[in-house]
Amino acid sequence: MSALHVIAVDTVEQARHTHLRWRQVWLVAAGGVALALLVLPFADLHAWSQLALGRHITAHGLPAAEPFSFLPAAHPWVAEGWLRDLLLAGIVAAGGTTLASLAVGLSAAGGLILAVLAVRGGDRVPRPWLAAGVVASALVARPFLTAGAAVSLLGVGAVLVLLRRWRAGSARSLWLLPPLFLLWANLDPGFIAGLFIVLVAWVVAPERPATRRALLLALVASLVAAMVNPSGPGLFTAVLADATAPGAGLLSGTFASPDFHGWSLRIFEAAAGLLVVCWVAAGRVDRLDLALGMATIAAALWSQQLIPLFAVVAAPQLAGYGGRAWRRLAAPRVRLSAQRLPVHLRGAGAVAGLAAVAIVLVAASVRLAAPAAQAAAESAQTPSAAVTHVATAYPGQRVYAPAAWGDYLAYRLPEGRVVFIYGTAGSFTPSAVSEYAAIHLLQPSWQTALHRSGVRVAVVDQRSQEAGALHEVGWRLDCFDAASGALVLVAPASGVYAPPGEPLTVPPAGAPAC
Numbered sequence: 001m002s003a004l005h006v007i008a009v010d011t012v013e014q015a016r017h018t019h020l021r022w023r024q025v026w027l028v029a030a031g032g033v034a035l036a037l038l039v040l041p042f043a044d045l046h047a048w049s050q051l052a053l054g055r056h057i058t059a060h061g062l063p064a065a066e067p068f069s070f071l072p073a074a075h076p077w078v079a080e081g082w083l084r085d086l087l088l089a090g091i092v093a094a095g096g097t098t099l100a101s102l103a104v105g106l107s108a109a110g111g112l113i114l115a116v117l118a119v120r121g122g123d124r125v126p127r128p129w130l131a132a133g134v135v136a137s138a139l140v141a142r143p144f145l146t147a148g149a150a151v152s153l154l155g156v157g158a159v160l161v162l163l164r165r166w167r168a169g170s171a172r173s174l175w176l177l178p179p180l181f182l183l184w185a186n187l188d189p190g191f192i193a194g195l196f197i198v199l200v201a202w203v204v205a206p207e208r209p210a211t212r213r214a215l216l217l218a219l220v221a222s223l224v225a226a227m228v229n230p231s232g233p234g235l236f237t238a239v240l241a242d243a244t245a246p247g248a249g250l251l252s253g254t255f256a257s258p259d260f261h262g263w264s265l266r267i268f269e270a271a272a273g274l275l276v277v278c279w280v281a282a283g284r285v286d287r288l289d290l291a292l293g294m295a296t297i298a299a300a301l302w303s304q305q306l307i308p309l310f311a312v313v314a315a316p317q318l319a320g321y322g323g324r325a326w327r328r329l330a331a332p333r334v335r336l337s338a339q340r341l342p343v344h345l346r347g348a349g350a351v352a353g354l355a356a357v358a359i360v361l362v363a364a365s366v367r368l369a370a371p372a373a374q375a376a377a378e379s380a381q382t383p384s385a386a387v388t389h390v391a392t393a394y395p396g397q398r399v400y401a402p403a404a405w406g407d408y409l410a411y412r413l414p415e416g417r418v419v420f421i422y423g424t425a426g427s428f429t430p431s432a433v434s435e436y437a438a439i440h441l442l443q444p445s446w447q448t449a450l451h452r453s454g455v456r457v458a459v460v461d462q463r464s465q466e467a468g469a470l471h472e473v474g475w476r477l478d479c480f481d482a483a484s485g486a487l488v489l490v491a492p493a494s495g496v497y498a499p500p501g502e503p504l505t506v507p508p509a510g511a512p513a514c
Contacts, residue, residue: 023127030131031113032359034138038145039105041377042097047088047104047147048382049407049423050081052414054089057082062230068410070398070417070454071432078238079230083186084151097374100147108150108308112137112315114157118164119316120286125323133319140271141311143264149308152190155180156312159194163201163288171211174218178225185226189239193309195222197292204287242424268307272297274322275314281325289317382408383486385514386459389479390488400450400458402440402466405486409459420455442469456491462506471504480511488514 049068056067062082065073091100116133119125141153158180165173177198184191202215227233275293279285296310378384383405390399391413398418401409406422413419421428421436438449442465458475460466462485471477475489487508502509 026127026131027113030134031109033135034109034112035105037138037142038108039101040145041374042101043377043381045104045147048411050085050147051088051092052411054085056414057086058089066427068414068417068419069421071421071428078234080235080238081148081188082230084148084188088147096371098371104147104150108141108145108153111153111157111312115160115312115315116319118160119320125320126326129319129323129326133315136271136318137311137315140268141308144305144307148188148190151188152193153308153312155184155191155194156309159197160316166215167205167207171214174214177218178221181222182225182228185235186229191226192239198222200291201288204291206287268300271314275317278318278321278325281329282321283328293317379483383459383481383484385483386481386486386488387412389514390457390459394457397457398455400439400455402460405459447473458489459486460489461485462487462508468504477508477511479514480508481514
């Protein structure tokens, strides 16, 4: 007769608690690495116009129309992300851009941690793979992180956790979705992505009809809750208008196709390829995971600013399917050599290494977010000195600048409606966008469009096509911002465009500093 082995309940429970503690340690260490990667200089977050709007709302309340540009507004102002802008302005007022950078990083890292908690397989997923899912997704999201994207990373992570609980049998958790979308719709237009994820779950998740009905009710309630915002249902049409408006890609990187020549796209491509490999190697893929993974890859290929959405959706899948593939294919081959060390020593060594990396990266991020580093980043990435010169020498003058710098001008020159164009195309009429495109792309009517706009001062990059064209028709080089490469050009006083005497060089020879 074979011996009967009896395992004490206390022993099993103790082992379970030990496993959970180690899981938490791994996630905390991975979260530290993710936070260090996602704390960026404020200048990298493309949030200048959001900060300007937040200050405007704080001082004057919600505007009735777009408040900074001299161009005619397309429609009454739509409160896209008004609460985020208000909070951002409050954070900067309380602790400067350093605190704002930290808040954005915490939001983004928190979203990735929430996402991996939604991994299928739960406690059976190897802890290193949970950490790998967080860190890999942080690397993917980092080059494309904005203040708005950070909010939506947190929102999508929360949605994934609630859907995971629903699929585990907790239908009551679905009723956290409506208050989540009530808050999210007032924080960032990315709430549309969260609603899409819930809709996809209702369509493809292989759950019982009763639980699917509960999800449908929660989805409808979430749609209604999202309409509780200052713009009501108009918020939905405004988000769609921003994505489909003529010139959307010209004005905003949000809807620009990926630049596959950049190194940051290599990280995204590697992560997308690794996710597909994990699907295949794991042997079986959940329909909802497959649908969300393919949808977010397609979205990222349409617009590079949707790559963070792919990152947060991919985090639990890289962890879950990667861990399953590892157990199936690699673990049996390495188990014998790994067994030479006790389990607790192997785990402690790995976590210590991950924690050391986190500490080093956090220290580097603290230096990156320090006030001096923030100021250096602002000077290098925005025409800071040039705008300071314009504000002093040409107060109240209308200023032309490329849309990439328009957000910064809205932040620095918020009074008097002197800014040309900034933000998204949906904020302006098609004719206004056409006026900007004619100048920026040097179309045949560009001089007429510039004259019609009443612009007599321009802040442009020294290497831009506008710089050379303006100089050729007689605009005077007023000063040069060496840190950002920006030129301040001023129209001739007479309004008659006379050819210049000297060609414009890069950098401009003999130009006074701004």
